[in-house]
Amino acid sequence: MKKTIFTLFLASFFAFVSQAQQINNGVMNLNEFSRPNKRSNIVIPDVNGFKVLKCDFHMHTVFSDGDVWPTVRVQEAWREGLDAIAITDHMEYTPKKDDITPNNNRPYEIAKPSAQRQGITLVKGTEVTRQTPPGHFNALFIGDTDDYLTVNTNETDREAVMKAEAQNAFIFWNHPGWQPGIAGSYEWLPFIEDLYKNKALDGIEVVNGTGFHMKALDWCIDKNLTVMGSTDVHNLISLSYDNSRDYVHRTMTLVLVRDNTPESVREALDARRTVAWASKYLMGKEENVRSLFNACVEVLPSHHSETNREGKTIKYYQIRNNSDLYFEMERTAGNGPGRIVLYPQSSQVIAAESGQPVYSVVTTYVRSDKHLSVNLLLP
């Protein structure tokens, strides 16, 4: 008897938990079937005291040849765990101008309130869109673009870029190599050299969407330019990346910052503390890629040992990847398994003699023809 009362009491108490579909005033709410509105954390531990911001500084909207309203870019970025973005609509290319008044200040102005509320750093930017060669350039941290609107294809390429430089912009060369059929499109032309010498070129977009421009990585390494990775998204992010696989995120630039502020982002870009991240792959200066690897991958003390058939002591080690990055390693020297795959937020157990085998992290590129090489300390 007492039990029945108890049960009824509970049933009432938990009523708010138990309703999958609620009916209010004759409307049944089926929103348990809505996609959760949440920001997914991208987990990457701090690297040498720097926070690792997730950034995408190349995106389009309906104000040039993109397909979405500027606020969508903030919303996508927030959901996908990005920290800082720039909308970089083309100045010279506005195919929707019959319906939409061209104005390169508007994407920033429209997106700004959403970005502020969602805690996304919105960097003002634009894409200076010249014929290829020399191609396209993104300018970040720009000022008012009213003046830019006078830019047209009759203006010289140099003048176009220099309008951004005059505003102390951070300028990077977009996707060199994207039109391989055109002579000079993937060469370090005098025009580029001129920008570079005049400090008007700060970085290169080494990865654009799913294209890894390998020579551009070498240029960044050899000339100390910032390695950038970005989506150049025109359509929806959700239609572009196959995130059914856990190692697939939108292409981005990992920026190693002192703080999550616009000023820190700029400082880190200027200091070349970036790594491009595209699906399985990381591209960047060797020291940055190495620091990132070391921050993410951990060898735990051996928990067990055995004597193998040849009388040697084999120890078992757990290798743990504490990040959402992906590392695939192939042994190039010493003893140990030939191949180790560290999926995001996962671990592997390996059996090996204690020692310090050398592994090539084949999903990293520190030059076009060189992977990061790491010593795996097995104590």
Add this chain to the structure above:
Amino acid sequence: MKKTIFTLFLASFFAFVSQAQQINNGVMNLNEFSRPNKRSNIVIPDVNGFKVLKCDFHMHTVFSDGDVWPTVRVQEAWREGLDAIAITDHMEYTPKKDDITPNNNRPYEIAKPSAQRQGITLVKGTEVTRQTPPGHFNALFIGDTDDYLTVNTNETDREAVMKAEAQNAFIFWNHPGWQPGIAGSYEWLPFIEDLYKNKALDGIEVVNGTGFHMKALDWCIDKNLTVMGSTDVHNLISLSYDNSRDYVHRTMTLVLVRDNTPESVREALDARRTVAWASKYLMGKEENVRSLFNACVEVLPSHHSETNREGKTIKYYQIRNNSDLYFEMERTAGNGPGRIVLYPQSSQVIAAESGQPVYSVVTTYVRSDKHLSVNLLLP
């Protein structure tokens, strides 16, 4: 020796299969990580000789208060397996007008070429957006909307709707009940009765996104109006529906047509041959829901029998759901398991005496307070 040659030959022959990442002219292509560009079939068998078209006749773009360019609506629809759609931007509500020139013909014109190429039937539509009550009305199969642009909030509600009716539009009342706090917003007001009597009201949006307007279903049944289900999407479909569960698709209207043509769609809408589909749920006239259920669910002949403890013969039957729909059934009479869940494209095995138990298909609504009741023939 011979084997080596053979192997090398094969390695060469299959080179094109085996390259996950291709390098061309110094650009490595990582597009194995792109989301596949494909149209997912939504599988629903024909129903009594009618094809079942998947339709969404309520969507917005940047031309009113939506967030995407009209072509995105076609692209989403194509990917998600829809057959027919309408973009129905608000006539009277254009919050982006500082940047975008209001023009209710443009969404259709812009989307049309994509729709033609992708094989999507694009029905021209608009949303007549009045104060609530009476609320909003969608007009489909409309003509030029230049005249509509003179519509403003000073105009009477009746005149506004009648501009569409004059073009022989198919008109349905959107989401009655969406603003429950407002007196008269979820009532069959004289204004509605007037439209209805004058054949200017053809249907009601019984499901809007994740809201099931239950009284509206009863009105459709009692007054022989077309049951509509639609997304009313403003943002991205991919951000709205949690399709990680296989029974979740965007909300839509299943239309039972003679052919996949605009004329057949109109004929079927006029003939009330529709069922609204929202996640697990189906809402519609009993005969339509029943026909749909019968077309999808199949009881295979028993493949095995046993004698149970009480000496009775228990047979094993396979119940097969040949569709992407979801059916959850609870027994109300006869023998058999108390509950049967038929997930999309799957089967269940049940053990029962032969007979004809009665099940209530609790994920269907043929009235606000009535599920479809089916006899499950177990021979």
Add this chain to the structure above:
Amino acid sequence: MKKTIFTLFLASFFAFVSQAQQINNGVMNLNEFSRPNKRSNIVIPDVNGFKVLKCDFHMHTVFSDGDVWPTVRVQEAWREGLDAIAITDHMEYTPKKDDITPNNNRPYEIAKPSAQRQGITLVKGTEVTRQTPPGHFNALFIGDTDDYLTVNTNETDREAVMKAEAQNAFIFWNHPGWQPGIAGSYEWLPFIEDLYKNKALDGIEVVNGTGFHMKALDWCIDKNLTVMGSTDVHNLISLSYDNSRDYVHRTMTLVLVRDNTPESVREALDARRTVAWASKYLMGKEENVRSLFNACVEVLPSHHSETNREGKTIKYYQIRNNSDLYFEMERTAGNGPGRIVLYPQSSQVIAAESGQPVYSVVTTYVRSDKHLSVNLLLP
């Protein structure tokens, strides 16, 4: 007032729908988080009037060196949509014999009741496990195995196989090539030739798990043997196949049968009407693979045409894959897109001149060095 009553009534009426967690007698049931217990349909249309059964005739349990009780194999098969299976524990290899009494009849006896209830055809089988070469042989449709238990490694290989043949078994050679380092392990040795000539060899396991034994396919084609694909699963299926990708199922043999009966399965195996299916790939006799392709892939009539820059008429066609199989095609002659990927249950739209381009279906193998070539009729 009336509304309140109405609402309460509904709230009560739908109570059974709305409870995600039910509390009964002080126990809260959280089983909404259980994996649904369902059989997933694998959809493949009938092929030339034959049903396509999904079969796996090579599996292990704790009765030899497998890790699960025999009923688990039925359960996995039922869930994954298989129609017919055989448990084929090793006769000569029983590493768990300290705990489990060896008996090759037991796996079948134990699994049989589950199979009958679930509607799975359970074929009695065993694996005759000889040194390599010649290797291992699966015998299906065998009788009592008591006699087999006298088999030991001292017995000649021929005697061992012939015990199965004496029971009129269907015998296939397992995974030739699995131990490439051993001389003769991947050759058509006299021993094999002897079995073949004496009709004691009916087929070869062309695909074993994730290994495609390419020479074995050629032997099947040249000598008219049955092409088999199987898992040889020892551990759990769920740990072996990455079914997060929709084209990944466990490896299996598609058997084209007259009816879903054991006799029909045997008839089809004897008549060589099989295709091995492993992830993206199909391997088999050209006529079987072609029939399968034709049954699954459909070109719908063109729905739209345009005149291109060169004044040619380009039509738009929808290519539809009505199956859960995967087809990747590369054009080898005629006009049309260079590559078409038909994901499971999906469609593509292509733009092409009308004609009949030739495509190589590169995810099929009709010999080790030959894909199926199809003419794509574009009317």
Add this chain to the structure above:
Amino acid sequence: MKKTIFTLFLASFFAFVSQAQQINNGVMNLNEFSRPNKRSNIVIPDVNGFKVLKCDFHMHTVFSDGDVWPTVRVQEAWREGLDAIAITDHMEYTPKKDDITPNNNRPYEIAKPSAQRQGITLVKGTEVTRQTPPGHFNALFIGDTDDYLTVNTNETDREAVMKAEAQNAFIFWNHPGWQPGIAGSYEWLPFIEDLYKNKALDGIEVVNGTGFHMKALDWCIDKNLTVMGSTDVHNLISLSYDNSRDYVHRTMTLVLVRDNTPESVREALDARRTVAWASKYLMGKEENVRSLFNACVEVLPSHHSETNREGKTIKYYQIRNNSDLYFEMERTAGNGPGRIVLYPQSSQVIAAESGQPVYSVVTTYVRSDKHLSVNLLLP
């Protein structure tokens, strides 16, 4: 010219990266379609200096009424990120004894080498299986069970449990309430009281699989017993839990330990530092649940503020869940959103006046009728 050579070089260099399917000696390897062999990290930050171990101390194998070989339990646990497990086969119930020699030491002996290699703490255990009431008891950290084998159903329940207690086992009462129809099955009977008073009862299984035994939680709180959550898995974990949803893991006990050692596990169990975790839900002593919540959930400093219509300052805060746990919160006092859902490893942005609203974390239970209540500090 130079470019061509460069390209060829790269193509060769990256050959090992680019081969999705490798052909060796006539065998094509399709193992890109294998499920990755990895241990998934379950991320939960340290709690007050304690590590949070993920444990399941109730599992079965073929040695009683389970369906898998003992090593499978280690493999499942390793993959799913568990740290410590116990196999607890029934002593008195061995339905497979016709094929498998009953021996309660064997599951531990067989699983031990795998556990050592994989770094899983394997606690020796057994299930003392008496009629209900009193029901079943799990004994952990036991010694040799040879003596236990003399146990039979004729022996008194007390003697059976005391054999374990004599080995200084950690003993918990399993799933009270699992057979609600039986009188006394869900009551604190004199038999239980006797064990309790004699220190032979250390904990209760508050969650068994998907059943939350609510009264058992109150008993644990009131009598200071250890709260346990476990799977009691007999079949495969992969068939039991719907891990397509990111908040669904197998049911487990979170144990707050000083170190990842068997001794620390025992110490923590004895000290009652546990929380049961079942899908969305956490059950435990208030102090443990509160510490866990505080370790996982973080309010970041406000990044933006606005003045609302009423002239009040509204700040925007990011609430971040740094764990794989799930928290659903409903406001009970103060200002702020009515409901906040913190999905695993994700964040929410909320807009609120600064203050300290009170939230009930409705997915936690600190008693059968009480959720954890937290003050959310919004500075």
